[in-house]
Amino acid sequence: MNRSRMKKISMSFGILGVAAILLLHYMVFFWVPTELSMGIVQRIFYIHVPSWWVAFISFGVVALCSGVYLWLGDDRLDAAAVTAAEGGMIFTTIGLLTGPLWGKIAWGAWWTWEPRLTLALLLWFIYLGYFLVRRSTLNPERGKRLAAVVGIIGVLDIPLIHVSVSWLRSLHPEAVVLNPDGPTLDESMLATLLVGLLAYSLIFVCLFTVRYSTELVDRATQMQDV
Amino acid sequence: MKYLSVVWAVARKDLLVEMRTLERLTAMGAFSVLIGVLFHFSIDTSLIRVQTIAPSLIWMATIFVGMLGLGRIYTIEDENRALSGLLQSPISLDALYFGKVLSNSILLLSIVVLILVVFAVFFNLSFPGGWLGWISLSGVILLGVLSFVSIMTLLSAVAVNNTMGESIIPVLVLPLLVPIVIHTVTATNRIFANRPFAEIEGNLRMLAAIVLIFLVAGASLFRFAIEE
Numbered sequence: 001m002n003r004s005r006m007k008k009i010s011m012s013f014g015i016l017g018v019a020a021i022l023l024l025h026y027m028v029f030f031w032v033p034t035e036l037s038m039g040i041v042q043r044i045f046y047i048h049v050p051s052w053w054v055a056f057i058s059f060g061v062v063a064l065c066s067g068v069y070l071w072l073g074d075d076r077l078d079a080a081a082v083t084a085a086e087g088g089m090i091f092t093t094i095g096l097l098t099g100p101l102w103g104k105i106a107w108g109a110w111w112t113w114e115p116r117l118t119l120a121l122l123l124w125f126i127y128l129g130y131f132l133v134r135r136s137t138l139n140p141e142r143g144k145r146l147a148a149v150v151g152i153i154g155v156l157d158i159p160l161i162h163v164s165v166s167w168l169r170s171l172h173p174e175a176v177v178l179n180p181d182g183p184t185l186d187e188s189m190l191a192t193l194l195v196g197l198l199a200y201s202l203i204f205v206c207l208f209t210v211r212y213s214t215e216l217v218d219r220a221t222q223m224q225d226v
Numbered sequence: 227m228k229y230l231s232v233v234w235a236v237a238r239k240d241l242l243v244e245m246r247t248l249e250r251l252t253a254m255g256a257f258s259v260l261i262g263v264l265f266h267f268s269i270d271t272s273l274i275r276v277q278t279i280a281p282s283l284i285w286m287a288t289i290f291v292g293m294l295g296l297g298r299i300y301t302i303e304d305e306n307r308a309l310s311g312l313l314q315s316p317i318s319l320d321a322l323y324f325g326k327v328l329s330n331s332i333l334l335l336s337i338v339v340l341i342l343v344v345f346a347v348f349f350n351l352s353f354p355g356g357w358l359g360w361i362s363l364s365g366v367i368l369l370g371v372l373s374f375v376s377i378m379t380l381l382s383a384v385a386v387n388n389t390m391g392e393s394i395i396p397v398l399v400l401p402l403l404v405p406i407v408i409h410t411v412t413a414t415n416r417i418f419a420n421r422p423f424a425e426i427e428g429n430l431r432m433l434a435a436i437v438l439i440f441l442v443a444g445a446s447l448f449r450f451a452i453e454e
Contacts, residue, residue, distance in 0.1 A: 118404070122401040125397070128397065133394065136389045136394055137389075138387045138388070139387060139454065142387070142453075142454060145450045145451070146383075146451055149450050150384075153381075154402075157405070160436055161405055
């Protein structure tokens with residue numbers, strides 16, 4: 001795919017994403033009703049949940065691209081993996097910052113060692129290691145391979161962490177959308193959440209395509225310098 | 227059979243080198259005793275009953291000592307260019323991985339025995355009564371050490387030719403150790419409290435699953451981590 005086409009795609013996703021973000025904030029502040037038991041603080045849910053949605057998708061992309069990169073050795077797959085990992089770090093950080101803001105009022109504590117929070121924190125550190133490995137290895141090609149190994153091991157460890165920490169009592173609210181008995185959310189709340197998921201996904205695709213194309217240009221420049 | 231003899235040859239070579247130099251074993255042994263001393267003075271015994279937290283400290287000591295010793299698995303070999311020779315030898319890299327897991331597990335198991343003795347003396351620890359307690363404790367230690375070593379053997383390769391050296395290993399490995407810590411510490415605490423076997427059965431199963439997943443992942447990904 002050439003650069004100008006990539007630029008057009010990222011611009012389109014960016015415009016749609018910004019429009020969806022504006023709509024989301026209008027819905028969050030002026031349209032959606034206040035939740036009865038948790039009050040106004042529940043509105044952070046429309047930012048918190050979409051950020052985790054995107055974070056988990058991006059880490060899935062990291063693992064998939066890393067696995068195929070180790071198999072085929074195509075440098076573009078490594079560029080896609082590192083781009084997705086950067087996106088994942090940004091959205092995980094948003095999730096980690098918005099969660100305690102809600103938790104302080106809902107639970108009376110900034111932090112509890114419940115399964116999903118613990119998993120989130122550990123994910124952040126696993127991908128910090130992913131970037132450290134890349135940057136600290138003397139041979140860049142080896143750094144890419146090692147980062148791919150860390151990316152795969154990190155994703156393999158996610159279910160183990162979740163199941164293990166779940167042995168302890170969980171405080172986190174149960175799933176209200178992907179519930180076996182169907183969504184338990186009010187219709188307007190569900191609509192706001194879906195707009196949030198769409199907005200964050202569009203922003204992620206926009207950031208991904210912009211960063212992916214600059215990563216490819218950066219690598220091509222480095223190759224020319226060599 | 228040939229595969230197993232290759233695995234054993236690699237493990238035997240590593241253990242032989244260690245027995246001749248005693249480099250890692252001395253450092254790990256001394257660290258185990260000193261960490262026991264520090265743990266003892268870091269606890270206010272007028273507020274906390276040491277016996278209740280000793281099993282947790284045993285595993286923390288094992289992890290720290292393991293990080294110290296196993297973090298240097300490849301750097302020692304790389305310093306003498308022995309690693310390049312090993313990689314050029316006509317053996318499969320997964321056999322090399324399993325050989326290293328075996329030798330490091332034997333090394334760490336011997337250190338865990340030392341840690342148990344140190345904690346028994348310093349903390350006046352009462353060991354579980356009955357053969358079932360001892361078998362359960364041995365099972366938890368074996369599975370805990372195997373799971374830890376399987377992930378350390380894979381990720382210690384990162385320290386070779388790395389600007390951060392071995393200091394990068396804790397950042398990579400500690401987040402991955404959470405499931406291992408949860409199950410080993412929970413099971414060990416219950417064994418020391420003489421609770422029935424049914425209460426630790428689930429932990430042992432989870433540890434066995436973790437060992438299996440990490441060993442398969444380690445053997446599959448080892449060649450990407452170790453090759454230059």
